[in-house]
Amino acid sequence: MRRAWLLLVLGTLAACSFPQRGLPRDGGADLSSEDGGPTSCAAASTYVYVIDQDRMLSSFHPDTLTFEDVGPIICPAQLGATPFSMGVDRHARAWVVYSSGELFLVDVTNASCTATSFMADQDGFATFGMGFVSDAAGSNSETLFIAGDSGPSESNLGAIDQTSLLVSHVAVIDGAAELTGTGAGALWAFFPDGMRIAQLDKKLGTAETSLELATLPPLPEAWAMAFWGGDFWLFYEAVGDSSSSVYHVKPDGTTSVAVANTGHVIVGAGVSTCAPLVIQ
Numbered sequence: 001m002r003r004a005w006l007l008l009v010l011g012t013l014a015a016c017s018f019p020q021r022g023l024p025r026d027g028g029a030d031l032s033s034e035d036g037g038p039t040s041c042a043a044a045s046t047y048v049y050v051i052d053q054d055r056m057l058s059s060f061h062p063d064t065l066t067f068e069d070v071g072p073i074i075c076p077a078q079l080g081a082t083p084f085s086m087g088v089d090r091h092a093r094a095w096v097v098y099s100s101g102e103l104f105l106v107d108v109t110n111a112s113c114t115a116t117s118f119m120a121d122q123d124g125f126a127t128f129g130m131g132f133v134s135d136a137a138g139s140n141s142e143t144l145f146i147a148g149d150s151g152p153s154e155s156n157l158g159a160i161d162q163t164s165l166l167v168s169h170v171a172v173i174d175g176a177a178e179l180t181g182t183g184a185g186a187l188w189a190f191f192p193d194g195m196r197i198a199q200l201d202k203k204l205g206t207a208e209t210s211l212e213l214a215t216l217p218p219l220p221e222a223w224a225m226a227f228w229g230g231d232f233w234l235f236y237e238a239v240g241d242s243s244s245s246v247y248h249v250k251p252d253g254t255t256s257v258a259v260a261n262t263g264h265v266i267v268g269a270g271v272s273t274c275a276p277l278v279i280q
Contacts, residue, residue, distance in 0.1 A: 001085050001129055001178050001223055001267055040140060041274035042092035048226045048271045049094055049108050050235060051083045052244075052264035057094070057111045060269075062228050063279065065246070065258050071111035075104040085178065085224070086268030087130040087144055089162075094270050095144065101126050103165070118160075122167035124150060125158055131188075133181030133202065134273040142273050145170070145187055145202070147177040157205045171205030180227045183273040188227060190234065192220040197232055197249060211253035217241070224269035229279040233258070235266035 048060040050067075057070040073083070073096065081100035088094050094106040096113075101120030106113050120126070128148035135141040144162060147155045155177050157170045177189035187200045195216050198207040217238035224235040232249035244266040246259035 001127075041090050041272070044092040044109050045088065045090050045272040045274040046276065047108075048228050048233060048269060048275070049086070049088055050224060050264070050266045050270075051086050051094070051096060051268040052266050053082055053222070054265075055083060056264065057106060057108065058264070059108070060226075060233070060246070062231070062233055062248075062258075067259075067262065067264075070108060073104075073106050073111050073113045075102075075106070075113040076115055077102050077104070083268055084127045085129045086270040087132050087179075088270030088272045089132055089144070090140065090142060090272050090274050092272070095130065095160075096268065097127060097130065099127060103160075116165060118165040123158065123169050124148065124156060125167050128158075129178035129189075130160075131179035131181040131270070132273055133187045134183045134185045137184045139185070142181075143202075145179055145181065147173065147179050147189065149176050157200070170203065171201075173200060173205040174207070178223060178225050180225050180232070180269070180271060181273060182227050182277060183275065184277055186227075188225070188232070190223065190225040190232075192223050197225070197234075197253075211249065211251075213247075213249065213253065213255055215255050216247065222265050222267050224266050226269040226271040226275075228271055228275045230277060233269070235262075235269050237265055 055072045058067045077098045078100040081098040084097050084099045086096045092108050096104045103118035125148040128146040130146045132142045144160045146158050150156045155173050157173050175191040180188050187202050195213045197211045199209040219239035221239050222237040226233045234247040235244045237244040243261050248258040249255050
């Protein structure tokens with residue numbers, strides 16, 4: 001995600017028409033699993049993936065602290081629109097929302113992009129942070145949660161139905177947030193203005209646990225977050241930084257720089273519910 005004031009110019013772009021809800025565009029993505037139900041993990045779904053402002057999709061390996069570029073995504077988005085946030089499902093598909101509110105599916109193995117029939121600005125969710133969360137610990141069933149700004153001090157928490165692509169409102173949460181989830185069924189949010197990570201109740205949006213990140217540089221410019229191996233991985237650029245750095249946040253809130261100046265301005269990160277919860 002990036003600061004909204006960098007995206008205001010997009011509001012002047014001409015709106016395009018969208019197809020009927022729930023139906024892929026011609027040649028669009030098939031959002032159902034092969035058997036119509038929950039699926040097991042795809043081979044590539046255990047990694048962290050990031051997208052930068054220049055549309056480069058990369059995998060990030062927290063165990064080795066290395067990035068590997070997959071390739072630039074070329075999505076049929078509105079003129080001037082850029083990636084805004086991203087989530088990754090158990091099929092190893094990245095769900096990428098653009099600054100225009102358009103939603104695309106990207107194959108994380110080759111960066112190929114497919115349009116969807118998602119209708120932008122549903123229920124006031126113009127742009128949003130996003131993350132997949134298992135419906136229960138160890139379940140193959142998962143929900144795509146989203147968080148969109150609704151004011152200077154709060155966000156709307158919602159969910160996208162993966163078949164109909166309709167948005168449902170869940171709750172109001174305190175502050176603008178980026179989301180990540182786990183295979184244990186936990187929904188986590190990073191609040192850049194409050195410099196904290198909180199576990200959210202998936203029905204009420206209330207904070208159940210909160211980690212203060214006092215050592216992060218002030219004035220956030222671009223940020224994304226993923227949970228992997230029992231820890232949080234924060235991709236964060238402050239005003240004046242040349243690119244995003246990777247911060248390793250432990251469950252007690254201890255924060256350290258894992259990778260300084262990645263060379264990318266990272267605006268989205270996604271990790272599926274297949275990612276490891278603990279590293280042996």
